[in-house]
Amino acid sequence: MKKILLIGLGVIIVALAGFYIWQQGMSIETAQEEVDNEEEGAIEEMKDPSEATYSLEDIATHGIEEDCWVAINGKVYDLSHFASVHPGGDSVIEGCGKDATVLFETRPTGSGTPHSENARKTLDEYFIGTLSQ
Structure with a gap:
């Protein structure tokens, strides 16, 4: 019984750790997308010197x-x-x-x-x- 309980607890810990890592990856991707969008906006605002x-x-x-x-x-x-x-x-x-x-x-x-x-x-x-x- 203890063995099953320990295995179950281990599975839960691994699942929680995996979920945490997955969430961190999503946060990094979201942050990178925001940075990319800001850079694109800044580039669009810059005038082309040949036309400015x-x-x-x-x-x-x-x-x-x-x-x-x-x-x-x-x-x-x-x-x-x-x-x-x-x-x-x-x-x-x-x-x-x-x-x-x-x-x-x-x-x-x-x-x-x-x-x-x-x-x-x-x-x-x-x-x-x-x-x-």
Whole structure:
């Protein structure tokens, strides 16, 4: 009788453990689905840079180092992650929230010459759209 009782108790424990593990797996799957859905929503909200247009008023709302958008030669760039590592130091901050074409092309606080091809290629990495007319 004790043997049957112990076997029955063992079966119940195994069944409960299996149910618990199954529930945890379902929770993980549900959480992953929620994360996937949020990521899809965020991606849909992001504008395609080739189609996005921004006005100078839009750009003006991004005028600090931590949130730095600039317009250069009719294109808009988000330099928020670049401003703090800009080789020219804080000079990039002068252009945040503005049309910075003249600053970029003449570097009045630096050498007074246009930026290099390497700088232009780096700038392309931060392209987010075009300046609306």
